[in-house]
Every structure is written in C-alpha cells, then in structure tokens.
Amino acid sequence: MNLQQLRYVAAAAHYDLNLTEVANRLFISQSGVSKQIRDLEAELGIDIFVRHGKRLVGLTEAGAQATDVIKQILQEADNLKRLSSQFVANDRGSLTIATTHNQATYVLPSVLLRFARDYPHVAVELRQGTPQQVCDMLLRGEADLGIATEAVSDVSDLLAVPCFDWRHVAIVPEGHVLSRLPSVTLADIADFPIVTYNGDFSGGRAVVSTFEGRGLDFDLRLTAMDAEVIKTYVRLGLGVGIIAEMAMINGDETGLVTLAGSHRLFPPSSSKVALLKGSLLHNYAYDLIGMLAPRVPRAVLTGARLFRQLEDAFTFAERTDLHLGTAGLATVSPQNSIS
Amino acid sequence: MNLQQLRYVAAAAHYDLNLTEVANRLFISQSGVSKQIRDLEAELGIDIFVRHGKRLVGLTEAGAQATDVIKQILQEADNLKRLSSQFVANDRGSLTIATTHNQATYVLPSVLLRFARDYPHVAVELRQGTPQQVCDMLLRGEADLGIATEAVSDVSDLLAVPCFDWRHVAIVPEGHVLSRLPSVTLADIADFPIVTYNGDFSGGRAVVSTFEGRGLDFDLRLTAMDAEVIKTYVRLGLGVGIIAEMAMINGDETGLVTLAGSHRLFPPSSSKVALLKGSLLHNYAYDLIGMLAPRVPRAVLTGARLFRQLEDAFTFAERTDLHLGTAGLATVSPQNSIS
DNA sequence: GATAGTTACGGTAGTCGTAACTATC
DNA sequence: GATAGTTACGACTACCGTAACTATC
Numbered sequence: 001m002n003l004q005q006l007r008y009v010a011a012a013a014h015y016d017l018n019l020t021e022v023a024n025r026l027f028i029s030q031s032g033v034s035k036q037i038r039d040l041e042a043e044l045g046i047d048i049f050v051r052h053g054k055r056l057v058g059l060t061e062a063g064a065q066a067t068d069v070i071k072q073i074l075q076e077a078d079n080l081k082r083l084s085s086q087f088v089a090n091d092r093g094s095l096t097i098a099t100t101h102n103q104a105t106y107v108l109p110s111v112l113l114r115f116a117r118d119y120p121h122v123a124v125e126l127r128q129g130t131p132q133q134v135c136d137m138l139l140r141g142e143a144d145l146g147i148a149t150e151a152v153s154d155v156s157d158l159l160a161v162p163c164f165d166w167r168h169v170a171i172v173p174e175g176h177v178l179s180r181l182p183s184v185t186l187a188d189i190a191d192f193p194i195v196t197y198n199g200d201f202s203g204g205r206a207v208v209s210t211f212e213g214r215g216l217d218f219d220l221r222l223t224a225m226d227a228e229v230i231k232t233y234v235r236l237g238l239g240v241g242i243i244a245e246m247a248m249i250n251g252d253e254t255g256l257v258t259l260a261g262s263h264r265l266f267p268p269s270s271s272k273v274a275l276l277k278g279s280l281l282h283n284y285a286y287d288l289i290g291m292l293a294p295r296v297p298r299a300v301l302t303g304a305r306l307f308r309q310l311e312d313a314f315t316f317a318e319r320t321d322l323h324l325g326t327a328g329l330a331t332v333s334p335q336n337s338i339s
Numbered sequence: 340m341n342l343q344q345l346r347y348v349a350a351a352a353h354y355d356l357n358l359t360e361v362a363n364r365l366f367i368s369q370s371g372v373s374k375q376i377r378d379l380e381a382e383l384g385i386d387i388f389v390r391h392g393k394r395l396v397g398l399t400e401a402g403a404q405a406t407d408v409i410k411q412i413l414q415e416a417d418n419l420k421r422l423s424s425q426f427v428a429n430d431r432g433s434l435t436i437a438t439t440h441n442q443a444t445y446v447l448p449s450v451l452l453r454f455a456r457d458y459p460h461v462a463v464e465l466r467q468g469t470p471q472q473v474c475d476m477l478l479r480g481e482a483d484l485g486i487a488t489e490a491v492s493d494v495s496d497l498l499a500v501p502c503f504d505w506r507h508v509a510i511v512p513e514g515h516v517l518s519r520l521p522s523v524t525l526a527d528i529a530d531f532p533i534v535t536y537n538g539d540f541s542g543g544r545a546v547v548s549t550f551e552g553r554g555l556d557f558d559l560r561l562t563a564m565d566a567e568v569i570k571t572y573v574r575l576g577l578g579v580g581i582i583a584e585m586a587m588i589n590g591d592e593t594g595l596v597t598l599a600g601s602h603r604l605f606p607p608s609s610s611k612v613a614l615l616k617g618s619l620l621h622n623y624a625y626d627l628i629g630m631l632a633p634r635v636p637r638a639v640l641t642g643a644r645l646f647r648q649l650e651d652a653f654t655f656a657e658r659t660d661l662h663l664g665t666a667g668l669a670t671v672s673p674q675n676s677i678s
Numbered sequence: 679g680a681t682a683g684t685t686a687c688g689g690t691a692g693t694c695g696t697a698a699c700t701a702t703c
Numbered sequence: 704g705a706t707a708g709t710t711a712c713g714a715c716t717a718c719c720g721t722a723a724c725t726a727t728c
Contacts, residue, residue: 044423
C-alpha cells in the first residue's frame with residue numbers, strides 16, 4: 001500500500017470511475033493507474049470497484065467504506081504538507097479561491113486588496129465557476145476556499161460560514177416609468193419583463209420563488225450568470241433587472257436607476273465562505289476568512305478539521321443515547337459484577 | 340512523501356528518538372531509517388527532529404504538529420487494512436490481546452472459551468505484561484485489545500471501558516488463627532505480615548493505601564505480580580495474602596481459606612478492556628468486548644474512532660464558547676451587513 | 679468502430695543494505 | 704571507547720510509460 005495507489009483510487013471514485021480521465025488529470029499513463037489500483041485491490045484482498053468485464057461501473061460495499069478511509073488519509077497527507085509549508089514561511093505561499101463571478105467582481109476586490117497589502121508574498125489564484133463548480137473545486141482539493149451564495153451550504157463535506165447578508169434590488173434605465181414611483185411593489189415590477197440571474201446563481205431562484213410565492217404572473221425574459229450582462233440588457237430596455245445590491249453599489253451604474261424600496265421586496269441572501277471539512281489551511285487563509293467574516297472566531301475555522309467527525313459522533317451519540325461529558329469522553333457505567 | 344517515511348518518523352517519535360531501535364523493531368537497516376527521515380524532512384522543508392550534532396534529542400514545534408498528523412494517517416492506513424480483511428472473511432483472522440497475568444488466568448478463560456466456540460477460525464494471541472506494557476502494546480498497535488485493572492484509564496489515547504468490578508479478599512492457610520474469627524477487620528490482618536500484588540498490578544496500590552488511610556502500621560512482607568505466587572507463599576505461612584477474589588473462585592484454593600468478611604475491607608477494583616482511540620477493529624473483536632462488558636452498546640466501541648477528535652472538538656468548543664447543535668454543526672451567526 | 683481497461687515488456691528511479699565514517703556521551 | 708547517525712555505493716525492486724491486446728458500448 002502506498003499513497004500513490006490511494007490517490008488513484010480516490011481520483012477514480014471522484015472522476016466517475018473513468019481511469020482514462022484519472023490518468024489525464026494526474027498526468028500519468030492510464031495503464032499505470034489501472035495497475036496500481038489492481039495492486040492495491042490485490043494487497044487488501046478486496047474488490048474496490050465493481051467491473052462489468054473491463055469497465056468500472058461502481059463501488060463495492062468494501063470499496064465504499066475503503067474510499068471513505070482513503071479520502072481521510074489523503075486529506076491528512078495534504079494537511080501535513082500545508083502544515084509544513086507554514087513553518088517554512090508563514091507569510092509566503094499561494095491561495096486558491098474558487099468563486100462566482102458576482103463575488104469576484106463586487107465583493108472580493110476590496111478584501112483582496114487588503115489581503116495583498118497584508119501578505120505581499122502570497123500568490124492568489126481566483127478560479128471562477130458556477131456555485132456547483134466552486135463546490136467541486138473544494139471537494140477535489142483544487143481550491144482552498146470557496147465563496148458563493150448558492151450550493152456551498154448544501155454539501156455535507158463542506159463547512160460554509162456566512163459572511164454577510166445582502167439583498168436584491170430592481171433596476172431600470174434612467175427615465176423609466178417605474179423610476180418615478182416613490183416606492184415600488186412586486187406587482188409593479190411584474191408588469192414588466194424580468195431580467196435576472198440564472199436559477200443556480202446569486203439567489204436567482206429566490207427571485208423567481210418570491211414572485212411565485214405571491215401568485216404573481218410574471219415574464220422571466222432573460223437570465224444570465226452575471227450582473228454586468230443583466231445591466232447591459234436592462235440599459236437596452238429589455239425589462240426590469242433584479243440584481244444583487246452590491247452590483248450597483250460597487251459596480252458601474254451609468255444610465256441605470258435603483259428602484260426606491262425595491263430592496264425590501266426580496267428575501268435576504270447570504271454570501272458564504274466555504275472550506276473542506278477536515279482540511280487544515282494556512283494562517284493567511286484563515287486571515288482572509290477573518291476579513292470576510294470578522295465575527296467568526298478563528299477557532300471555528302481551524303476546528304473545521306473536526307466537524308466531519310463531530311457530526312458523525314453526534315449522530316452516533318444520539319442513536320445510542322450516550323451522554324457526552326464535557327471532557328468529551330462518553331460516560332459509560334456498564335458495571336456488572338463478577339460474582 | 341510515502342507511508343514508509345511516515346512510519347519511520349512515527350516510530351522514531353515513539354521509540355525515544357533512537358533510530359537504531361527503530362531499525363531493529365521494524366526489521367530494516369538503520370541507515371535506511373535515517374535516510375528516509377531526512378528525505379521526508381527535505382521534502383516537507385522542515386526539521387522534524389531537533390539534533391545535537393547527529394543525535395536526535397527532541398521534536399521541533401513543526402515536528403510535534405507533524406507527528407500528530409502522521410500518527411493519524413498511519414492509524415487510518417491500519418484501519419483500511421483491517422476494514423478490508425473483514426470483507427475477505429469476517430469470521431476469520433487473528434486477534435491480539437494484551438493483558439496481565441491475573442486477567443489471563445482468572446477472567447479470560449471462560450470468555451475466550453466461548454469466543455473460540457463462536458469464532459473457531461480466529462487465532463487469538465495473548466500477550467502478557469505489566470499494565471504499563473499493556474498500554475504500550477496498544478499504543479504501538481501491537482495489540483488490538485488490552486485488558487487490565489491498572490493504567491489503561493490514565494492514557495488519553497486509549498478508550499477504557501469498565502467490564503466488571505471485583506474486590507480483594509484476604510487469604511490464610513487452613514487452620515490459621517484468623518480463620519476462626521467470624522469476621523475480620525483491617526486491624527486484625529495488619530497484625531500479620533502482608534503478601535500482596537506489586538504496586539502497579541491488580542490494585543496492589545489500593546491495598547497498600549487502604550492500610551495507610553486507616554493509619555495502620557503494617558508489614559508489607561512480599562509483593563508479587565500474580566496471585567499464584569502469592570498463594571504459594573501464604574501456604575508456606577509467610578503471612579496473610581491479599582488477592583483478587585476471582586483468584587480464589589476460579590483458581591486453585593487447596594490448603595487456603597478466604598477470611599470471612601474480608602471482601603468488605605478494600606475498595607472495589609475495576610477491570611477494563613481498552614482499545615486505541617481512532618482504531619477500527621474487526622467485528623469479532625467488538626463481539627469479544629461484548630462478552631466482557633455486555634451492557635456497553637456496540638456503537639460506543641465502533642465509535643471509538645471518533646473519540647480522539649471528539650475530545651479535541653469539545654476542548655475547542657469550550658475555549659471558543661461555541662454552541663454545538665445536535666446536528667453537530669456549529670451554529671454560527673456572524674451576520675454582518677454589507678452596507 | 680470508438681472508447682475504455684488490462685497485460686506485457688523495458689527503462690528508470692528510488693529504496694534498502696553493507697560498510698566506512700563521523701559525532702556525541 | 705561505546706553508542707548513535709550520516710554518507711557512499713551497489714543491488715535490487717517496483718513504478719511508470721509505450722504498445723499491443725481485449726472487452727464493452
């Protein structure tokens with residue numbers, strides 16, 4: 001057994017059991033992957049993968065349990081590396097942030113500017129994608145931090161910390177008839193075509209369900225993944241735009257007007273910074289989170305390593321009706337006398 | 340980085356930083372150990388060990404943190420192996436039990452007989468030693484289970500589950516003057532030389548401190564690690580023996596008499612079965628524990644993997660005043676508005 | 679026929695052991 | 704001087720890649 005073999009198995013489980021894909025991703029030959037996995041299976045004496053002839057089509061029961069343990073081993077190995085690099089130079093290194101366009105454009109600039117001042121020797125890499133992709137990059141270990149409004153709270157392997165709440169606002173071109181109202185209602189807006197985010201972006205779904213919840217008939221004319229695109233079409237007169245407030249505050253608002261009172265129409269959304277449970281990050285990564293979410297105690301973050309186990313333990317404690325003392329040790333008193 | 344290197348580092352940390360000792364224990368050359376450790380240090384970019392010239396004299400701060408992670412990795416690797424062997428044949432394999440002479444002689448026979456009937460294909464290996472050695476074997480991964488009265492509860496890396504309470508009794512040769520009393524007191528016994536366990540065995544310390552607690556002047560004539568030896572000297576008239584009650588119930592009592600009422604004189608002792616926190620055992624090992632401690636729910640044992648993390652998490656939660664919800668996730672509400 | 683996995687074989691790299699050397703106690 | 708760790712060198716193992724083969728879709 002060696003770490004390489006474990007990496008191949010974990011990657012195979014992650015990349016849809018496609019060994020060719022694994023080989024490409026890890027920059028090695030496909031035959032190597034195949035052999036190492038078979039060697040590991042032989043050594044452990046179990047089949048990890050279910051095979052239809054030569055194709056891998058699933059995980060065996062043993063394989064499912066094994067990959068859980070394997071993932072943990074690999075994560076700890078990563079932690080070991082990060083831990084070490086911290087002692088080499090604690091203000092030097094790199095930080096990969098997976099995020100969505102909206103966060104990258106309107107939220108992160110001021111924070112990253114400050115971060116760059118504090119840590120001039122840390123190379124920051126921004127990776128943009130859909131909220132789903134943000135989660136994926138975290139799960140694959142390709143990113144240290146993820147910042148998004150959607151999805152990150154729903155993945156059980158991720159720890160999502162809310163950074164701040166924000167609201168949607170409705171925007172129209174200057175001179176639009178709605179801009180003359182002292183305060184708009186949902187019904188006012190629903191009279192016009194709507195331009196907003198895609199369902200999986202920046203609370204796009206929340207916008208749609210707000211209209212639906214009120215039983216309003218509305219015309220969802222166009223959805224896009226970023227506010228700049230939405231603003232462009234609103235400027236062209238396509239309809240009323242509904243975007244995140246920070247896209248007006250921090251972005252280009254030329255030729256556009258925020259409708260008075262529109263920030264009260266939609267439920268608040270919450271941007272979250274997420275990290276992989278069980279992962280140990282650099283100090284500067286924790287500092288960055290601190291800038292995003294100042295009131296979250298550092299220990300919550302460094303403790304993220306433990307949350308995976310914690311959840312398991314709590315589930316287990318509930319099942320077994322076990323009382324967890326403050327010392328953390330189960331207080332079991334199963335005394336039975338010998339005589 | 341590979342598992343081999345991690346094993347060497349963990350072993351070095353465990354065997355008093357003596358690489359020669361490590362090499363002997365792991366059946367490899369000393370130069371190999373030296374090289375692999377230096378390679379790992381070079382790759383991680385940190386010094387794990389503090390060196391005085393060529394001697395290893397301690398762990399660096401980085402090394403201390405690293406070895407914690409390393410131990411966890413190795414333990415999970417062990418778990419992976421055990422997990423696998425379970426799927427190969429869940430009623431076949433081996434089980435190593437570290438225990439003391441007293442447990443092995445008077446407690447385990449009936450249990451192991453039943454175990455052998457239930458699992459005829461499991462090879463049981465009994466390793467005897469002092470309670471200290473029992474702990475050590477568990478910590479080194481040389482034994483799956485440890486059974487002892489002493490020490491096992493005091494090691495934070497071990498989970499000790501109480502099996503049963505027992506008491507000491509006082510024994511004398513047949514016809515001894517004390518045997519005619521309807522009920523003996525401590526003072527009665529203290530008039531004669533005492534023969535009992537060594538301080539670190541089977542509650543031997545409890546015996547001594549009971550006399551001391553009463554302010555009685557007593558003559559501790561001979562201590563030994565096992566009851567058979569004590570009985571032998573008592574038969575020869577050396578003095579009054581104080582041994583575990585099961586050594587009279589289940590052992591050879593020829594020529595000896597248990598003094599009436601003597602089982603009330605000393606505080607109860609408790610035999611415990613211990614296992615390494617974080618370790619995943621075979622099903623049959625959990626079954627054996629079930630025979631020893633029927634009232635302990637299985638889940639407590641399989642959950643032992645989590646206790647190490649649990650304790651850390653609780654400590655951390657207390658420090659940070661964090662409320663742990665039943666779902667196990669911290670309920671953090673650090674909302675700060677963007678505007 | 680296209681895609682995917684296994685087997686075979688050869689080159690290479692890295693691990694292990696012996697032995698000589700060096701440093702600490 | 705005894706014990707302990709490092710360095711050097713050679714042998715061997717095992718890993719990786721190319722290529723041919725086999726199997727599934």
